[in-house]
Amino acid sequence: xxxxxxxxxxxxxxxxxxxxxxxxxxxxxxxxxxxxxxxxxxxxxxxxxxxxxxxxxxxxxxxxxxxxxxxxx
Numbered sequence: 861x862x863x864x865x866x867x868x869x870x871x872x873x874x875x876x877x878x879x880x881x882x883x884x885x886x887x888x889x890x891x892x893x894x895x896x897x898x899x900x901x902x903x904x905x906x907x908x909x910x911x912x913x914x915x916x917x918x919x920x921x922x923x924x925x926x927x928x929x930x931x932x933x
Contacts, residue, residue: 892910
């Protein structure tokens with residue numbers, strides 16, 4: 861049987877993951893801004909198209925990974 865985690869342990873884990881997501885988001889935004897500047901993209905194009913495509917790709921990768929784990933058990 862799995863060990864139950866305490867409330868504080870869960871909150872610390874949540875806080876740590878939140879910090880990591882914020883750092884990854886910052887790197888992503890800086891990278892996209894540089895690429896957009898290099899290729900001459902407008903901020904609207906980057907916001908509506910590029911960010912949506914990358915977000916969708918990340919979601920699909922996550923969904924396929926979860927489906928593969930479920931299928932193998």
